[in-house]
Amino acid sequence: MSRADRTILTAAGSIDRRSFLQLAGLTAGASALGAGLAGGAAAAEPFRIGWVRPTTGRLVTSFNPLYMGGVMAVEEINAAGGILGRQIERVEEDDEALPSKEPGIVRKLRGAGIHYVVGPTGSSQSLSSIAATTAAKMIQATYAAAAEAGDGKRYPYHYQLLFNTDQQAEICVDYMLKNQGLKKIGVLQENTAFGEQATASTVKYLKKAGVEPASVQVYPINAPDLAAYVSNLQKAGVDGVIAWIANIPNAAMIFNTMKSLNWFPPVTGHSGLFLPSLFELVSPEAVKNVYGTYYKSFTWNATEQPGERQVAFAKKLAEIPGAKNNEVNIAASPYYDFVYLLKHAIEQTKSFEVADIKKALDSTKDFPGLLGKVSFTPENHSGIALADITLASVSSGVDKRAMGCMRERAPGL
């Protein structure tokens, strides 16, 4: 997609409305069918879910696609008759992707009598939001990779349906040390809660393997130029970089700097690096050695192919114009699975009460999610298993087999 197209998407609101219309059209038939089945429940009050995402501010473009999977799930469920006959209604709140906005938004949702929340996105934003929802006993799934967010004792009402920083760090460290046989590992980290936790995990696993990081560079996400950080890594003699970068502009600056320095060490990082918009800012050769953590079910290698359900999901995404070029982010988002898991728990308990739902969620075992098998215990709210996670190559995004959201696993995985 050209930049001009994306510019249109940037205009707040337009992206959703248009893609919703598409979704609605797609599922219109099913909807009529569902309504018929639900019968008298048509008059039932809608089931309202708080929907926290930025519609203004710096991160609108990066964050909005992450919610499309969730929107798809809502539309699918509503078309099929809703949950126990109640239609799901999304109550939108704009957090501008600012952590400081979250407590106010939770107050707003709480005031509106809402007990279930999707979002926010970003570890800093999420941890800020979770602190408030925990106190208010609201069930929530955020897009927070920080391992802390999956701590069921600390945040008993928050459920993490994505790989966390511990898991990602373990995969990355393993790859660098065992698969690549490297010893001088550098860490490049954005200065966010995600970056902090990911680096802490990385250092932890490196030390476990008896390796000290050769250099740790922390950059502010709003810095106009990141060359200094990259050259610091190079000067430290690093031969592999574990990079915790969650946004494309930063990634572009980093990879372009590497290119201008003619330095191409293996880089592993977060799935956010898969966004095709990176290719608009960086030439493909600059990212040939770059890998991101990803869900096994969405990857292929010489012997294995992606899962059937995932392929079907990819085909569906191809029908939605707004999804184009954001397929990876839509796929890797926890919101699709969360909405379905919520439906599952409600239907299991036949209740919309928070206490009942929490009990059901806490005993989830091998729920078949799009991203992997999801399991929770009252203590462990990090639902994805290590076995479902892998590393995939960024440059395979231009491969035909990618279908938008598929990627080729890193060599040797």
Place this chain on the structure above:
Amino acid sequence: MAASVAKSRGLAGLLVQAALVVIVLALPLALDPYGYPLFVATQLGVYVIAAIGLNLLAGYAGQVSLGHGAFIAIGAYATALLTVDQGWSFWLAALAGVALSALMGVLMALPSFRLSTWYFAFITLAFAQVFEKMIVEWRGLTKGFAGVVGVQPPSVFGHVLEPAGVYWLVAIIAIIGFWLVNNLVRSRFGRGFVAVRDAPAAAQAAGASPARLKLLAFVIAACFAGVAGAFFAVQKTVVTPDDFTAEFSIFFLLTVVLGGLGTRWGPVVGALVFFLVPELLTGLESWRMMVYGAALLALMLFAPHGLVGAARSLFDRLRPKQAGQTTQPAETVQPQGAHVERPAISGLSLEVKDLRKSFGGVVALGGVDLSVAPGTCAAIVGPNGSGKTTLLNVVGAYYRRDAGAVLLGGRETKGLSPQQIAGEGLGRTFQTPRLLGELTVLDNVLLGAFRRERASLPGTMLRLPGAMAEAERLRAEAMELLAFVGVADRADDLASETPHGHQRLVEIARALMGGARLIMLDEPAAGLSMTELDRLEQLIRRILALGATVVIVEHHLDLVASIASHVTVLDRGVVLASGAPQAVFADAAVMAAYMGERALNEQASDQLSDEAAGEVARPRPVPAKGA
């Protein structure tokens, strides 16, 4: 009649204010205590607290700070980190935050002593930006971008405050803060702030140190910001660097400007409009900032005094004009003030020896000697550019002398600041009157008493009885002095709307109010009408009669001849002649200096020579200057 109108208006104002307080405090009863509106109301209260402080700093003291957000950040971070990480109680943590913020206020004040307004504005903007960067960079302390999460509300007597309790706390602090600052701006400190902003030289002449007043304004503003920051942390429960961007700081200044810089209600109105309107207009979203920008631009162009200023001028326009309010020629009202009794003044002597001053190679004073006995009137005359005003400025320490001695009452003044010299009993007026146009005539006279007033800062802010009694006493004395100089009827007029002739008299009253024992008058007669001139002469005679010493720089030679006992003629920075007026004016060289070499001296001496008495001192020949 006018007084009763004012009183009833004051009463109405009081009622309105009381009603507002009741409404503000009753808000939680009407709103869902856990709901969003109360959340917004609490936040608004926090902003109002910060804006009140900034208004004092930027509005009254004239220090345009674009770094106010940094002070709020200090309060917020200190509170958040000390409560969350260290387990301190909110109250202790908030106190530490306010103290740190005040400390930073002291540091921020330092550049303001040296830099001009907008240079300083830029430095503060840079500071705000750097401060935000440092919050991010010092992530070991501040947790970087992630911020501090989970700030708990304060507890009172072991009772954790619910949202409504936090609201009440914030509201009460905002109301008290409003009251305190109002008391402050109506005190000598407030007059001092305005003087620092509008006429620093007048502040110094009144014995007020601009540097100290700026420092005070900074510290008070920083304390308010620190308090606001503490509640910011509590109210949001999360503190992140994103909250304290340079933009946030700019918004605070814009808030105060929008409301009306240097007006009492400006910060309240500004914060309400700036932060509440977007909550009401959610549809505005990303247009918000552009709309703000455009509104601000329009406001600066069409209503430079903000919303409050615009409302006031609209009110003034709608109100029927009261008779006698407009500026009328000074002649029409003529209280002579001769009947007013004043206590005697023990005049100071002035001794100037070989005083030298040059500006970038141009000699303004080339070794001037002058001696004025206590209780006498000495005049300094000379053509334009001869160094008369420079002499006054060097004596008053507004300029640093290059060499020479200045003895005031026998004491060398070297090293003293202008305000210290004012405190020694040196009063002065300026060639163009330096009055504070936005204050009343009475307030302008009261400014003179800045150094005499003893009431402490807490005393004035809290309106303690001692401070109030002193203020009342000084007010009465200022009225008396206005009567003495003959403009008592103008006491409540704005100085800017007072005729020129009266402004000169007000300046003299201000100097007397400061307890001046030696008054330097710089061309007091310039621009006066005949009758005003007459009154000026009478006034100077009465001041002399009280015992004060007067040094007058003047071109009206006959005024000089009639009141001065000693005349010094300056020409190109040196004393051309000095002695009794009759003798000096009879001197041919003097007339030459005034009217050209082959001057009209025949005529002048014709008239004066009959009475000529005393020797004319001729210190040294005039050095030929030039190519």
Place this chain on the structure above:
Amino acid sequence: MDIDILARGLVAGSLYALVAVSFNILYRPTNVFNFAQGELVMLGAMVFASLATVLGWPWYAALIVTLLGVGLLTLLIDVVAVAPVLARSQHGTGWVITTLAASLIIANGVNRIWGPDPIVVRPPAPLTTDTFSLAGMTVSAYQIFLVLLTVILVLAIEQVYRTRQGKAVLAVAEDREAALLRGVNPLRLSRWSFFLGGAFAGLTGVLAAPVLYASTGLGPALLLKGFAAAAVGSIGNNRGALIAGYLIGVTEALGAALLSPGYQEAVVFLLVLCVLLVWPHGLFGRPFARTV
């Protein structure tokens, strides 16, 4: 410490010097310091990037349109936000607020149009940003070009002030009223200076884009560093701005290398503060004692 710091410092310093010169152009006839200047530089970068990279225009056409566009917008700022305030009071500081407001409008307007994502701008051929080693420094052809061009541009701007109109601008700067009495119309010169200063800011944005990316976040940092260069080099003094720009760029690079890149702003801030506290009129200002 390595010599690369020098290269990085000179490149950044060139940009700061250019911003400072664009400040000076506006400042000379008006004594106004445009707080929107940083956003004008940003706008220049964004317009050029959109035309050259996104729409694929030839670079010279994109350059001309950018300079004209930013210049005209700056002229508009003068007409709408600065001249009316100055007409009310020549010495007031109302323009601090109005130019800040203009800055807000531009920054948010640009954000609405382009969004927050950066655009890569490649330098015109044959220049590239690929680095090579030169005397132990890692530099690119574009970086060398940028540093040289900056010096040339500053000297060229100084030549503008050797023309009669340029001398008139200096005259207005020195004594507005005296200039009036010589038949100079300061309003007209202000307009021209705003246009020229705006175009120069746009040019700075164009030149900065290949080094920094064109992004809507460029403004504030360039505003403050440009101010720092102008203030340290004495406001109004273009050669001073050039030297101060390099001084600040190198100081910043040193701070980044010796402490941490996160400290570079703080290091620059301290440098500027110290210089201004000792020399309030900058390093190259004439001590100008005006007697009142």
Place this chain on the structure above:
Amino acid sequence: MTMASNAGQAGDLLLSVEDVDVGYGHVGVLEGVTLSVRRGSIAALVGRNGAGKSTLLRAISGLLTPSRGQIVFNGRAISRDKPHAIVGAGLLHVAEGRRLFRSQSVDDNLELGVYGLKMDAAGYQRRLARVFELFPVLEEKRRLPAGALSGGQQQMLAIGQAMMREPVLLMLDEPSLGLSPLLVDQVFAAIMALQQAGTTILLVEQLVERALEIASEAWVLQNGRMIASGPAAQIAASEELRAAYMAAH
């Protein structure tokens, strides 16, 4: 040399100020002031400091706008014109204190004298030569910044700058200020030379005696009102002049 725009006959009214009020903000300075200058003459405006002389000149040159009355120059009302337009009409005001551009060279200052005029290089050189003829010292120092000149040289430069424009009417405010007697003589000689070359001059001068010697007509301002006018010699001996300088009543 005569000026193209100086079309009228010597002796008719070139400048007339008619019943003008001028003030700064609330403060009125001039009240009902009237003054006229005949073409080709030297008129002196005298009065004590603060009488309003400079204010009157500022009003004539457009720096201040009269609140009442009108000012006619060369047959055209200029009371509402902008300063640069008034300069363009040939009325030049050399303000008190020289007001040169001190950081610019003597040459640049002289060049600014012709700002806004269209002329070829030869014409420019001719005018420059004329200034250097009258003030040779300026040619010696033409590369120096004006601020480096002595007070007298600066005054010469200020007059020279005005000559470059070949004005119809030249208003000089205190040209002798701060100069030694020798230099004052030179400056007065220059003023007379200018007048002989056809320039009309309105002179404000503290050296009343000297001013009245070279002026043909004089006007006496006191406290913002014109209290006397007439042939200079007559004014020099008048009671009003003495009153204006010596008396307050």
